[in-house]
Amino acid sequence: MTASAIKFEVIAAAGEARAGIIRTRRGVIETPVFMPVGTAATVKGIRFEELESSDLDPAIILGNTYHLWLRPGIETIKACGGLHRFMGWQRALLTDSGGFQVWSLGALRKVSEEGTQFRSHIDGSLRFLSPEVSMEVQVGLGSEIIMVFDECAPGRATYDEAARSMELTARWAKRSRVKFDELQLSAKDSSGAPVDDLSGAQALFGIVQGAGHLELRRESMARTVEIGFDGYAIGGLSVGEEKPLMFEIIDATAPHLPAHKPRYLMGVGTPEDLVESVARGVDMFDCVLPTRNGRNGQAFTSKGKINIKNARWTDDTRPLDEACGCSVCRRHSRAYLRHLFLAGEMLSSILLTHHNLAFFLDTMRRVRQSIRSDDFQRFRREFIEGLSSNDN
Amino acid sequence: MTASAIKFEVIAAAGEARAGIIRTRRGVIETPVFMPVGTAATVKGIRFEELESSDLDPAIILGNTYHLWLRPGIETIKACGGLHRFMGWQRALLTDSGGFQVWSLGALRKVSEEGTQFRSHIDGSLRFLSPEVSMEVQVGLGSEIIMVFDECAPGRATYDEAARSMELTARWAKRSRVKFDELQLSAKDSSGAPVDDLSGAQALFGIVQGAGHLELRRESMARTVEIGFDGYAIGGLSVGEEKPLMFEIIDATAPHLPAHKPRYLMGVGTPEDLVESVARGVDMFDCVLPTRNGRNGQAFTSKGKINIKNARWTDDTRPLDEACGCSVCRRHSRAYLRHLFLAGEMLSSILLTHHNLAFFLDTMRRVRQSIRSDDFQRFRREFIEGLSSNDN
Numbered sequence: 001m002t003a004s005a006i007k008f009e010v011i012a013a014a015g016e017a018r019a020g021i022i023r024t025r026r027g028v029i030e031t032p033v034f035m036p037v038g039t040a041a042t043v044k045g046i047r048f049e050e051l052e053s054s055d056l057d058p059a060i061i062l063g064n065t066y067h068l069w070l071r072p073g074i075e076t077i078k079a080c081g082g083l084h085r086f087m088g089w090q091r092a093l094l095t096d097s098g099g100f101q102v103w104s105l106g107a108l109r110k111v112s113e114e115g116t117q118f119r120s121h122i123d124g125s126l127r128f129l130s131p132e133v134s135m136e137v138q139v140g141l142g143s144e145i146i147m148v149f150d151e152c153a154p155g156r157a158t159y160d161e162a163a164r165s166m167e168l169t170a171r172w173a174k175r176s177r178v179k180f181d182e183l184q185l186s187a188k189d190s191s192g193a194p195v196d197d198l199s200g201a202q203a204l205f206g207i208v209q210g211a212g213h214l215e216l217r218r219e220s221m222a223r224t225v226e227i228g229f230d231g232y233a234i235g236g237l238s239v240g241e242e243k244p245l246m247f248e249i250i251d252a253t254a255p256h257l258p259a260h261k262p263r264y265l266m267g268v269g270t271p272e273d274l275v276e277s278v279a280r281g282v283d284m285f286d287c288v289l290p291t292r293n294g295r296n297g298q299a300f301t302s303k304g305k306i307n308i309k310n311a312r313w314t315d316d317t318r319p320l321d322e323a324c325g326c327s328v329c330r331r332h333s334r335a336y337l338r339h340l341f342l343a344g345e346m347l348s349s350i351l352l353t354h355h356n357l358a359f360f361l362d363t364m365r366r367v368r369q370s371i372r373s374d375d376f377q378r379f380r381r382e383f384i385e386g387l388s389s390n391d392n
Numbered sequence: 393m394t395a396s397a398i399k400f401e402v403i404a405a406a407g408e409a410r411a412g413i414i415r416t417r418r419g420v421i422e423t424p425v426f427m428p429v430g431t432a433a434t435v436k437g438i439r440f441e442e443l444e445s446s447d448l449d450p451a452i453i454l455g456n457t458y459h460l461w462l463r464p465g466i467e468t469i470k471a472c473g474g475l476h477r478f479m480g481w482q483r484a485l486l487t488d489s490g491g492f493q494v495w496s497l498g499a500l501r502k503v504s505e506e507g508t509q510f511r512s513h514i515d516g517s518l519r520f521l522s523p524e525v526s527m528e529v530q531v532g533l534g535s536e537i538i539m540v541f542d543e544c545a546p547g548r549a550t551y552d553e554a555a556r557s558m559e560l561t562a563r564w565a566k567r568s569r570v571k572f573d574e575l576q577l578s579a580k581d582s583s584g585a586p587v588d589d590l591s592g593a594q595a596l597f598g599i600v601q602g603a604g605h606l607e608l609r610r611e612s613m614a615r616t617v618e619i620g621f622d623g624y625a626i627g628g629l630s631v632g633e634e635k636p637l638m639f640e641i642i643d644a645t646a647p648h649l650p651a652h653k654p655r656y657l658m659g660v661g662t663p664e665d666l667v668e669s670v671a672r673g674v675d676m677f678d679c680v681l682p683t684r685n686g687r688n689g690q691a692f693t694s695k696g697k698i699n700i701k702n703a704r705w706t707d708d709t710r711p712l713d714e715a716c717g718c719s720v721c722r723r724h725s726r727a728y729l730r731h732l733f734l735a736g737e738m739l740s741s742i743l744l745t746h747h748n749l750a751f752f753l754d755t756m757r758r759v760r761q762s763i764r765s766d767d768f769q770r771f772r773r774e775f776i777e778g779l780s781s782n783d784n
Contacts, residue, residue, distance in 0.1 A: 072731040079707035088723040315471035331480040338462040
């Protein structure tokens with residue numbers, strides 16, 4: 001196992017909730033952190049200049065290995081100097097392993113001990129993804145944080161299905177670790193310094209699986225921690241299981257993961273989910289909700305969700321959220337945003353996505369601040385009350 | 393006829409080309425000027441913050457009366473305080489009359505002396521647009537520059553068709569003038585000051601029609617000038633006629649329009665067209681090319697056009713235009729923009745539109761500068777040479 005390329009430090013705690021920092025070669029990430037999703041080398045509808053503006057200002061965004069591997073392809077991205085240079089983003093990147101994306105293909109995939117065979121959703125070509133291939137691709141992309149190649153079980157998987165999947169994930173985690181270490185070492189010169197800007201200075205996170213079965217989750221956690229990673233993720237949640245079960249699983253895992261490593265809850269969730277998961281010890285999140293729902297006309301506000309299509313807003317000159325200071329709320333009314341959505345104008349997606357990301361990212365800033373100032377429980381109560389008021 | 397609400401002044405000339413300023417209640421417009429098209433209360437894909445940035449910075453944009461009248465409707469826009477407040481744009485606006493848009497509906501419309509009956513492209517409802525209705529709507533929108541309601545003849549219309557259409561346009565121009573004056577007067581208090589922010593301080597432009605027939609164009613010009621307007625437009629060009637004929641018509645009209653009023657060539661055109669029309673005395677332009685073609689993957693550069701889909705750009709790390717300093721060219725490569733386009737990412741449209749608008753607006757800045765510094769003919773020659781080089 002190579003020395004960690006990131007450094008994590010907890011600087012304040014409130015119950016299980018904790019505020020910390022992750023130092024990477026591309027800047028410091030304050031936690032708890034929300035990572036906007038940049039699937040195909042773009043956070044959909046958002047220019048990088050906007051991402052870097054004080055409204056949004058995320059320290060890290062996520063890229064999807066599966067999508068980038070299929071298009072434009074790793075050779076193109078390498079020829080352009082790696083993913084950061086290709087997309088024009090100089091802050092930190094986390095890439096997923098492709099495991100979840102391939103799992104989402106459903107019937108189009110075939111899982112074996114060796115890896116997963118599937119047909120590309122773009123051109124139908126036959127492709128093969130394995131722990132080794134995923135590590136090669138992610139190291140080639142040059143992301144700061146790389147995820148092990150895992151298998152995801154459905155939220156309602158039976159014990160046997162989930163056990164089989166969890167054990168495969170554990171074997172794949174070991175293979176990911178071995179291949180990752182080999183690639184990191186070969187990317188360093190005799191002094192131990194990285195030979196290029198892309199690899200040799202990356203971190204690898206393990207993933208806890210086990211579907212809805214607490215016993216399997218605990219076993220997966222033990223086996224993942226035993227291998228040893230720079231951070232630990234909880235995968236396979238928000239995939240159809242009931243919400244109380246999701247929190248039960250987070251309770252059974254997050255606070256018991258190594259305290260000196262970041263804990264990452266993958267693909268979750270609503271603003272409530274984020275705050276409730278922070279309360280259970282989670283440090284990192286990613287989710288498509290602010291971007292995808294923005295494109296579909298849904299805005300997240302401090303008083304709950306707004307459907308911008310609603311006729312109520314026809315001539316409502318108020319901003320989406322009167323408590324929000326983002327550039328969209330400073331300038332545009334619900335009436336205007338509704339018009340843009342109904343007219344099918346791209347600017348509707350652009351503006352709703354911007355506001356939603358501002359709301360998620362600002363929520364996390366407030367979460368961090370409240371933990372540091374020992375005020376998290378009050379913040380949590382008032383925030384959840386506001387969301388439930390639906391007083392738009 | 394009411395006193396003009398705008399003031400135009402020529403400050404330098406080079407042959408027929410002239411540089412000037414138009415003073416409006418919402419800022420000074422330097423001419424020759426290119427007006428980005430904001431059909432449905434948005435310049436497609438561009439945030440207003442970007443429009444206001446130094447990359448773009450247009451002093452005036454265009455809104456389409458037809459589209460806004462149908463959706464969201466004039467009552468909604470009035471309830472939100474007029475078009476400027478509705479969309480969040482505090483600089484000058486020009487609205488067209490709806491005449492050209494209704495003409496574009498083809499078989500869906502029926503023209504009578506009174507006006508044009510047509511079916512809405514949105515919900516199929518039967519609507520009626522006339523000089524009086526168009527004035528009511530445009531005054532209600534609150535734009536700085538309002539266009540008379542005209543009828544457009546096809547580029548290849550016969551003499552008789554074109555004559556009939558031109559004469560109808562002349563009668564409609566008179567009715568537009570009368571209704572406009574009445575609305576402006578009634579929007580002023582006893583001291584002559586506008587009673588609200590929307591009307592009473594607007595300018596009205598006439599439109600020269602006559603299809604491809606120089607004799608009719610001259611007659612239309614004489615009849616339009618006789619009525620008297622705050623500016624004069626040349627309409628019905630770039631609608632299918634040959635390019636030499638277009639320039640013949642511009643030669644026969646633009647330099648002969650009143651020297652102390654702005655001259656506006658509607659719906660034209662390519663970068664070459666703009667510079668060649670400035671050389672013939674035109675002061676104002678609008679065109680969908682930079683925005684529409686940007687969405688379709690076409691970039692305008694100083695060395696000619698680029699089709700971003702082209703496989704040549706697969707791993708080309710150069711910007712769209714090495715001579716361009718816009719935020720897109722400073723940050724993103726052809727390889728990345730090609731990837732975004734092929735992946736169907738919204739950011740492709742956003743970035744290509746931004747660059748194209750930057751190119752058009754910067755070209756007009758350079759046109760103005762060259763006229764002021766008595767260097768227009770050299771600029772014109774070198775600019776056209778560069779475009780024709782296709783040395784991308």
